[in-house]
Amino acid sequence: MTERRPFIAGNWKMHKTTGEARALAEALVENLKDCPHKVMVAPPFTALSAVREVLKGSPILLGAQNMCSVREGAHTGEISVLMLKDLDVSVVILGHSERRLIYGETDRLINEKVRLALEEGMEVILCVGETLEQREAGKAEQVVEEQVKRGLDGVAPEDLSRVTIAYEPVWAIGTGRTARPEDADAMHRHIRRTVASLHGTDAAEALIIQYGGSVKPSNIKALMAMENIDGALVGGASLSAENFLPIVNFHLE
Numbered sequence: 001m002t003e004r005r006p007f008i009a010g011n012w013k014m015h016k017t018t019g020e021a022r023a024l025a026e027a028l029v030e031n032l033k034d035c036p037h038k039v040m041v042a043p044p045f046t047a048l049s050a051v052r053e054v055l056k057g058s059p060i061l062l063g064a065q066n067m068c069s070v071r072e073g074a075h076t077g078e079i080s081v082l083m084l085k086d087l088d089v090s091v092v093i094l095g096h097s098e099r100r101l102i103y104g105e106t107d108r109l110i111n112e113k114v115r116l117a118l119e120e121g122m123e124v125i126l127c128v129g130e131t132l133e134q135r136e137a138g139k140a141e142q143v144v145e146e147q148v149k150r151g152l153d154g155v156a157p158e159d160l161s162r163v164t165i166a167y168e169p170v171w172a173i174g175t176g177r178t179a180r181p182e183d184a185d186a187m188h189r190h191i192r193r194t195v196a197s198l199h200g201t202d203a204a205e206a207l208i209i210q211y212g213g214s215v216k217p218s219n220i221k222a223l224m225a226m227e228n229i230d231g232a233l234v235g236g237a238s239l240s241a242e243n244f245l246p247i248v249n250f251h252l253e
């Protein structure tokens with residue numbers, strides 16, 4: 001069995017002023033000096049610069065929550081990959097369900113972003129996940145498989161090591177309702193098989209697949225105990241050190 005290093009990421013969504021972001025980042029840096037896991041925080045764009053200063057010299061990676069699908073140009077209100085790189089952002093979250101459902105992002109647009117980010121040397125967290133309606137209609141696996149295939153379309157095999165997939169069932173996001181670890185694991189296995197069909201079993205075995213959706217200190221351990229769950233993409237519980245630290249340090253609990 002392949003050993004995969006756990007990857008715990010905090011998605012701060014549209015929360016935190018620069019001062020608040022700096023304070024949270026300071027608490028994380030102070031307490032995660034010896035953490036064996038890969039850790040990332042994704043503040044809002046406006047706080048990237050402030051958090052970058054705090055993270056300097058720390059193993060915590062700086063992430064962004066989105067980026068534009070084109071390199072530069074007349075795209076009022078957008079943020080480019082070059083701007084992110086300029087701020088030492090090394091990971092970008094793409095295809096989050098809030099981008100898909102509130103802002104109408106399609107698999108095609110998300111795929112353009114994935115390819116551009118990889119071309120520019122970034123790491124990508126590609127988010128996938130079904131809605132409650134799709135799950136109740138028995139279509140969860142099919143929906144997620146299509147999102148994975150379309151999201152990764154045209155990605156070179158050698159770039160796959162810079163891709164993490166986050167399985168975030170929409171019905172579990174911000175609802176307090178977490179997927180049962182066994183159900184999440186089954187979907188992660190399906191995602192791994194899908195990636196194996198595209199890029200071979202070695203690449204699929206090495207792939208980090210995060211679970212996201214109401215991850216908390218009380219459920220992280222059971223989730224991480226599953227064979228195919230390699231990390232977590234945490235929303236609400238990443239907004240305070242009190243909740244995020246025990247999640248990141250799940251191995252000590």
Ligand SMILES: O=C(CO)COP(=O)(O)O
Nearest residue numbers: 011173174213214235236
């Ligand atoms: O969307 C999420 C992370 O990207 C999950 O959010 P919650 O942890 O708040 O459910």
